[in-house]
Amino acid sequence: MQAVAVKSKSNALAPLSRGSAAQATRQLVLEAAEELIRTEGLEALSFREVSRRAGLSHQAPYHYFPDREAILAALANQGFALLAEKLREARRSRPTPLARLEACGNAYVDLALSRPAHFKLMFRPEMVKLDDFPDTAAFADSAFQELQATVREVLEAGHGVPEEEPVLTALCWSVVHGLAGLLLDGPLLYKLGRSGSGQLVPLVMAMMCGLVEGRTAGVRRGRTKGARGAAARTR
Amino acid sequence: MQAVAVKSKSNALAPLSRGSAAQATRQLVLEAAEELIRTEGLEALSFREVSRRAGLSHQAPYHYFPDREAILAALANQGFALLAEKLREARRSRPTPLARLEACGNAYVDLALSRPAHFKLMFRPEMVKLDDFPDTAAFADSAFQELQATVREVLEAGHGVPEEEPVLTALCWSVVHGLAGLLLDGPLLYKLGRSGSGQLVPLVMAMMCGLVEGRTAGVRRGRTKGARGAAARTR
DNA sequence: AGCGGAAGGTGACACTGTCAAGCCGTGCGT
DNA sequence: ACGCACGGCTTGACAGTGTCACCTTCCGCT
Known part of the structure; x- marks a missing residue:
């Protein structure tokens, strides 16, 4: 998962179009959340923990999800x-x-x-x-x-x-x-x-x-x- | 109904005179918790809020309930x-x-x-x-x-x-x-x-x-x- | 009389969700 | 070609939470 995190960090300056990069991180967040609830259970799901596992700052998902x-x-x-x-x-x-x-x-x-x-x-x-x-x-x-x-x-x-x-x-x-x-x-x-x-x-x-x-x-x-x-x- | 529940839990501590006062506050805490979940819903239940409504410090219930x-x-x-x-x-x-x-x-x-x-x-x-x-x-x-x-x-x-x-x-x-x-x-x-x-x-x-x-x-x-x-x- | 221990209070810590700015590079209008 | 606005993301702060450690007060027993 750390590999994922690194990759996500490096693609910040990807040559692709803006929109697709955005969707990529959005997907990354969702995947991190999904893995979290599947392994640790629903109660362990926290916004910050998801961000952490996705290799992002604690506020990055806030850009794609209002809350x-x-x-x-x-x-x-x-x-x-x-x-x-x-x-x-x-x-x-x-x-x-x-x-x-x-x-x-x-x-x-x-x-x-x-x-x-x-x-x-x-x-x-x-x-x-x-x-x-x-x-x-x-x-x-x-x-x-x-x-x-x-x-x-x-x-x-x-x-x-x-x-x-x-x-x-x-x-x-x-x-x-x-x-x-x-x-x-x-x-x-x-x-x-x-x-x-x-x-x-x-x-x-x-x-x-x-x-x-x-x-x-x-x-x-x-x-x-x-x-x-x-x-x-x-x- | 509540009496039944209390009776079942009266096992741990019960040195008479002291115990009754203790049971009183214990009951107070439970009643505050019950009213809280009935009016505000289950998700709104917090240890500190219960203590507040019971008129106690945020740590008082901790004396009767381990967590x-x-x-x-x-x-x-x-x-x-x-x-x-x-x-x-x-x-x-x-x-x-x-x-x-x-x-x-x-x-x-x-x-x-x-x-x-x-x-x-x-x-x-x-x-x-x-x-x-x-x-x-x-x-x-x-x-x-x-x-x-x-x-x-x-x-x-x-x-x-x-x-x-x-x-x-x-x-x-x-x-x-x-x-x-x-x-x-x-x-x-x-x-x-x-x-x-x-x-x-x-x-x-x-x-x-x-x-x-x-x-x-x-x-x-x-x-x-x-x-x-x-x-x-x-x- | 004095002491043990229970009832309860205060402060601190790590953690949470959320708000408010800030930084930086890309794409656009001019 | 240049500036600038804006999207993606970060950092910092705040209130609220559960829990830990320590402190005070005071009753009841020896």
Whole structure:
């Protein structure tokens, strides 16, 4: 990394055009930040430490990012883009709606586990306020659309009625998001033991799809309000 | 509720007369911290600010808490105790296993929404490492046991086979945890609109129970591995 | 009476994010 | 061709933070 630092210092007088040099240092800062959160964790991320690792003065990044939050937003950007791409890919890789839902779920959790800092960043509004970064919000929306489209397909395939789309979307998103969060933040692994953890994610995803699939019978029997059955009957 | 948390921590020091005064200031510090995170949010919590609000010097709390993390752990303690209590209460309030599961889910999300800072604290290992605070971990475990026991009841009632307990537990926990996280951290409300948000939580919980309930038919038909159906068939 | 030790205070240090200037070389207008 | 403005980057400063070391005060016990 020191080699990088030296190189970055020497390219101050690069013969290239101004703009590209600027983008180069900007990229350098982002890469330093990314490596930092991947090795040291999200909490260790400091503006000054990033500058240090990039071989710059503590104020250089300030030229490209208005404040600390902007760096975080740029990283969250990467995360959302990656998520959207993985979800698209997962959907393409499977033929049936339910299998696509399953693949999307696995992809979602996979991303969270393989890029924990990015994932946390994406869902920490106190660190990155999406309102202040419309392009990041757009990437987030793109990822969300993949999920929602998948759920819609599932409903259209007969595993439910269209009006339930928002609720089923929320449910499926909650499953994958919650599983990712519980695995990332420890308690689940801690409680259920590390033994079967490798299999846990696909098993949960399979069960989720199995439950949704089993629903088809209920719908066909005309029990379209099956979702409210438990509450209605026991109260 | 607070009394529970304090009681658990009353182990270390307690030479009576002295101890009571000490506990008083200790409690003062905790209350100041609690009010701070409830009004200003979790990120605004600083050791010095807490001391200021408690009317003490910036170093006084250091006498009762070894470091910042210990304050956070004490607050997480409150949260876990509250959660366990709400879950127990939810279980008692309903007669059938599925209805209990539904009530537990609602209670879980309710706690997260009504005490957001506490909830975040409980699941942020970088802020509170449960390994360093065994009593807090015990409270967390107590809450988890409630959830697991509820799931076990559901299985015993015929909505699945016993071997699936870990997976179903993970699934249900993921649903409630994920829903809480998505609501707290914004994206869900942002995407699905604030309109039906008030109804969203109970609807999702009802759907979750409805799905699990619908499973009974599948099990009775002998399709005990229904959960893996989607994956097996489409691959 | 005297002392130990707990409750609490003061000052310092390294670190953070951010603001305000400064330096320097390139590209532009004239 | 020259000057100058400006982009890229640096340096210096400030308030705020968590934490360490040391200090004062004062209660309760022997």
